[in-house]
Amino acid sequence: MEVAILENNNETVNEEVLEDKENEQEVVDKNEAINEENVDSTDADADALKESEEKIQSLQKEKDETYQRLVRLQAEFDNYKKRTLKEREADRKYKSQDLVNELLPAIDNFERALQVEVTDETKNLFDGITMVYRQLLDALQSQGVEIIESEGKEFDPNIHHAVMQVEDESIDSNTVVEELQKGYMLKDRVIRPSMVKVNK
Known part of the structure; x- marks a missing residue:
């Protein structure tokens, strides 16, 4: 009878040990599953962080x-x-530049007309032309147009256009001897350079 009880106790102990081993295996399996999930989760987190x-x-x-x-x-x-x-x-x-360019030929013609010989018959006509010429010059001056002074001045290629040269030892070299056509400036811009004769 004691042997039967011992056998029963052994079986019970063996069953308990088996159950404990099964429980341990379940715990190990669960831990491994959790670890795998954690690894997968960590990899996913790393991928998401990298992205x-x-x-x-x-x-x-x-x-x-x-x-x-x-x-x-x-x-x-x-x-x-x-x-x-x-x-x-x-x-x-420089708003008046175009108008000045249009008027310059008319002013040149007035200057040519004023070079004719004045007689008693043409005096009144000459005075009228002179008056109109002066009014034109005054109107241009009010817009900032100035006549370029040339004769007796040193030749400056920026404002003078040399068309002739002379040799005169009584005059300094590179000096404007004669002005052949007047030049004009609008404020600081050359509208037309003076056409001049220059001493070598």
């Missing part, structure tokens, strides 16, 4: 390119405003 970093870098690059484009556009717009302002100022400053 986020790449997206951030891409957005940063796009932002930098947009900023540079904006800076260039702002600079171009500032240059456009400055250029437009200068053009408007030049237009205002």
